[in-house]
Amino acid sequence: MLAIFKREFRSYFTGMMGPLLTAFLAVGGGLYFYALNLTNGLTDFGYYTLYRTIILFIFYVPVLTMRSFAEERKNRTDQLLLTSPVSVGGIVLGKFFAMCAVFALPCVLYAGMILVLWGLGAGAAAVGGAFACLLCYYLLGCAAIAIGEYISSLTENQIIAAVGSLAAILAAYLMPSLQTLYSTGSTQALVIFLVVLAAAAAAAGLRSKSFALGCGVFCAGTLVLGAAFMLRPAWLVTAFSAVLDALCLFVPFEDFVGLSFSVPALVYYLTVAALFLFLTAQGVEKRRWN
Amino acid sequence: MIEVSHLTKRYGAHLAVDDLTFTVEQGCIYGLLGPNGAGKSTTMNLLTGYISPTAGTITVDGHDILEEPEAARACIGYLPEQPPLYPDMTVEEYLLFAAELKGVRGRAVRRAQAQKAAARTGLADVYGRLIRNLSKGYRQRVGVAQALLGSPKVIILDEPTVGLDPAQVIEMRRLIRELGRTHTVLLSSHILSEVQAVCSQVLILSHGKLAALGAPESLGAALGRQGVVHVTALGEGSRVLATVRGVPGVENAELTSQQNGEASVTAHTAAGADLRAAISGALAAAGCAVLALTAEAADLEDVFLQLTESEAAADEAEPAQAAGAEAAAKQPGAAQADDAQTDSAPGGKGE
Incomplete structure (x- = not known):
């Protein structure tokens, strides 16, 4: 598992993919941070930066996850992984943690932004709330990554994987408004x-x-x-x-916005991640039997 | 080493591997031979645990591939038909990754194993280069080097010489023979001369069924094919011919050439018999000095065509079990003759 994690993580940075994706989130978040938190002096980083840039996930996650299994199948390198003495669960987790590690990089930059606010005199409550919000933001991202990894494992075409993940995450993003459009008897x-x-x-x-x-x-x-x-x-x-409600991936995150903390939201994101990792492992294992 | 019992793999309605049963003994080089689509790659993917059988069992070194998959796979180094390479890695990075993946512990040990595998497969010159920039032959070698890591007991190579130039083919065969001394090797090929050149045991697949199993030379004998001995001796043609005909076991002989007091005779012998010693002894006793004596290695091509071309042969389902390793050991001539015929091998499919 460690070998797969290291190779996967490194592969994002031998090409342009890792730096580009990190820059994408960093610039997106940085613009809001500069305009709202710094220029206007608003200390609530969670609401003004993280919550407002969450839509970036719709593009970030599909591009991050599209290659994870699809590329292995296309290049037939899955034969190396699946015939090595590593369990399918280890392969799925190794890839997942590598993508979570790539996603951790912009989050570290965000943490730096929060520290800047602190240095500029934001209160301890605001800083603590911002860090809690960042934690939830990270777990939300990890849950979305698990969904993307699952969709990537269904196909050997990266474009289809990316479009599929984009559709799934967009649907999850729009679900709350869709819900209000149709009242059900x-x-x-x-x-x-x-x-x-x-x-x-x-x-x-x-x-x-x-x-x-x-x-x-x-x-x-x-x-x-x-x-x-x-x-x-x-x-x-x-x-x-x-x-x-369970399909509204982005709603539990709102519990964290506004300096509050919600354990159910964290549990929800961990459950979503675990569920999709399990489905990924099952899907990969099942393909041996087809 | 590997025990396969009633192995069956079905893709929908298509039966790719049909009730295959055989045993791979330790320390031999096995050749899996068959025309395209006979089920060679499917069989290898099943043996390595890449895909799971519809029915039947596979045991590798005592570990069932379904019950203890990780333990079974740890015994196997596998080069699939298309080498599983990451183009964005250098050869060194890739081999270190593969070693770690195979559970080789310790950074220094991994480094040493990767370097050794690279040296054995002739990769020292390209060790630091990106796999993306390597030629097909080098990529194939990287795939083989990867299979050697972790010192697996069994090395399974799916068409290892496809896409190599003739010099590389000879080099690859030398490497396979060398590996055969320390590992059990199973390689697949649709090229007869290749299997004849390196393998001590041959499994012939046809339509997913095992059509024959045995040493290449004894397969011909098992199917009732005659042996052929060419002899050139000093002496009068009729005298040499009569002497050869008189050797017990020689069924027929004819004079092929006669000049400068030398006579060449081709003798057809009973199936499976090695009469070289008897013929040379008889000629010496008759006062005809033997100048040259060669036994024609059983021609696998005939066996192959006989077994794979007709549906009837495949449907017999009774594998022609030939006397195994001891027959192979008796044939030093075959081992010497092989390098001469290596040049016909490359080409084929996959380009």
């Missing part, structure tokens, strides 16, 4: 759940090549959903909005 929730269930049942049936299993999954799911719809229709609505 229990009937709509039931229909949407049934569509998702049908897709899942079809996937399960195709994957296991068992018609009976697909039908079984669909029937069992329909029974549960139908019972819930009859007895507790409110549950469906709640469950539906809970699912949509």
